Amino acid sequence: MRITDLAAQLGAETVEAPDPAAEVREGYTSDLLSDVIAHAPSESVLITIQGHLNTVAVATLAGIRAILLANGRPAPDDMRAAARREGVAILRSPENQFALSHRVHRLLHGP
């Protein structure tokens, strides 16, 4: 699913979308970056509350294409700059990780 379509379906705010046509095929939910880098699938959207620079670094290394910040967590400027540089999208939603994981799973893999 295209990142722009995912944001629209979730009603999430698009904070950064350096490559709007990029597709995500999987999702992963975690706040533990060592867990993310070890286990997150590539071409995925990461659902997390970790809104900082290192989330982008881990996403880049793991091939994650979008970071979906839960609970309306802010994305600092240096994080946004890194995301633009590395071609990783940042989305934001006021919903929590549990609800977002459920909705993303339905959108990507059906009910």
Next chain:
Amino acid sequence: MKVLPIDPEQSPLVILDLLFKLKIKDVMTAPVFTVSRRDTLRAVQRLMKERTITGVPVAEDGRLFGIVSVDDIINALDGGYIDDPVEQRMSRNVVVLEEDMPLSFGTSYFRKYRFGRFPVLNKDNRLVGILSSRDVSASLLLELFKEYRRLEQQVQPPPAPEFDHIRLQFKVRRYDFENAGKASYELKRILTAQQTDPRIVRRAAIAAYEMEMNQIVHSIGGVISCSIAGRRIEIVARDLGPGIEDVEAALREGFTTANDWIKSLGFGAGMGLPNIRRVSDHFEIHSKPGSGTTVRATILIPNVPPADGAGAGARAAAP
């Protein structure tokens, strides 16, 4: 009929080069079959048949007296004098080459005289070989092939299946979260550019990233060195301290000494070292409280051709 169609003015430079570089003695047939003056033409005809040759010099003890060609034999059969001694029927005005002349002389003689072969003499006027057009073509082909191979190696060295030695080094400072990932990015970039299997790239990136994070979070600063040589990726983290109290415990998943601030950033969950060990083919750690810690991770690139789509970044990297 052109015996040898090599015209220096219309030949590629590489042929001209060879014509001047090679000497007659490099190309001629030696030793050479000869007959003596008292042999019969019939003996010459038998020799030609046995040895599949078309011209035989008449020589005694290296001294050249004449030459009998296959044309002479045909004429002898036709004229009924095949049993005459060679001496009476041979060609006496023999055009000869010298062994130290460049081959270009040979090819110009073929064009000039229309003979099929030329006896070759040394400095002392002794017969040492014979040059036929077949000798010239065969040696030119052989030399051209050698030249081609040499040029091929010069212009396009065969693609190395293994990495030349690449070394990278990165300084890591304490709590410098901003630069976390520099070493792993660079390592990933180089490996991906070399069409390395994305699964291998991810393992190397994980090891390097966790080492960077460990140094940022736990050490007073250190250095990450990456070395890629052949099929071996080696990533070494050396720090200056403070060292690990209980290395065994630090290798257990979940064991951590990180503070809450570090944990709130998503690190310090006690997964770093176990992650590094998991992705490594060889893993070593040396640490002493009061001195530094050295972690060495080796990842071996399997000797198999990359799977389809190996160049497509992390696409196939999903675990």
